[in-house]
Amino acid sequence: MAQRFATPLILALAIIAVWFLADSNFVLRVATLVFISAFAAIGLNILVGDAGQVSLGHAGFLGIGAYAVAVGPASLGLHPLLALLAGVLIAGILAMAIGRPVLRLRGHALAVATLGFGILIAMVINNEAWLTGGPDGMRVARLEIFGMRVRGSDTWYWIAAIILLLGAIVAKSLKASPTGRALRAVHDSEVAAMVAGIDVAKYKNTAFVISAVYAAIAGGLLALYDGFVTPDMAGFLTSIELITMVVLGGMGSVLGAVVGATILTALPQLLTAFAEYEHMALGLIMMVVMIALRAGIVPSLAALARGFGRKAR
Structure with missing residues (x-):
């Protein structure tokens, strides 16, 4: 129980x-x-880290959530929260349909295959300009409550902090549940799991x-926060960023997903001083980190801490 709520x-x-x-x-x-990025990464981590499955098109679900809160109020007169709920349901149903x-x-x-799904969603958003605004994007109705x-x-x-905490609690609870144990068994060996x-x-x-539901919620939240959406939210590079965070x-590691999201979201802001060398510096830092900490930042540091602890005894 204590371990479940530590993160x-x-x-x-x-x-x-x-x-x-x-x-x-x-800074805020x-x-x-x-x-918001960490919330999406936590959801993707359930698929990639726990179940051992790869997805290079998860930004498609992010885009579904984002455009739901844009199109819903503009075309259907829905309240933004109802539009977000509709986007989450659409993402979940679509994931269930194509998942099998x-x-x-x-x-x-x-x-x-997952890359193709992401490209398909991005193409629909780009081409259906009468509904989505096409490559130019569209404005999002501001959120009003009472x-x-x-x-x-x-x-x-x-708002984002509370949603992140709830997402982390759900993910940690899932890990400790029979479903979480089954997912880890599938990750280790599908044959052994079937036996x-x-x-x-x-x-x-x-x-x-x-993971699709997490992504759709993150996409809707991001759209409501920025007040504007573009097809880039569902693009290939966004999917790569998400998988890189994990x-x-x-x-x-749930905490690892948050750390990865922090690095990929906040570090570029700190590297703007390098001007045109910003992306080069970011890529170099990521390469050094992955070479030195092959299991990822959090698991590798945790293993090092356990090793030092054993030597100190």
Whole structure:
């Protein structure tokens, strides 16, 4: 029980610390973007880190959530929260529908199939300009609750922080549940899992649906926060960023997903001083980290800490 809530507690302390240390709205905005990206990465980590499945098109679900809160109020007159709920349902149903056939594939074939899904969603968003605004994107109706508009960096900071904490608690609870144990068994060996009586297809699809729901919520939240959406949100590079967050922080680690999201979201802001060498510096840092910490940042540092602890005894 204590281990289940250790990660949310660490996140809560970090959130409070950043709140008190932040000296500008810019810092709060970057932190809010980190929280939203981390939420999406936690969901993808359930699929990649726990179930051992690859997805290179997860930005498609992010785009579904984002455009749901844009199109819903503009075309159907829905409240933004109802539109977000509709987007989450659409993403979940779509993931359930395509999950069974796609997740039968393995390795490179699975990666290409999920990549194709992401490209398909991005193409629909780009081409259906009458509904989505096409390549130019579209504005998103501002969120209002009980007649009051949700605005301000501090307000959105806490909204994103609370949602991140809830996402981390759900992910950690899932890990400790029978479903989580089944997913780890599938990750270790699908053949052994089947011999043990685990419905491999069912659990892989469950992980796919859960990760899609996380992504759709993150996409909707990001759209509501920015007030504008573009097809880039569902693009290939966004999918690569999400999977990189998971791998960099440490697959299978909820805290690792948050750390990876923090690095990929906040570090580029710190590297702007390098001007045109910004991306080169970011790539070099990522290469050095992955060479030195091959299991990802959090699992590798945890293993080092355990090693030092044993030597100190």
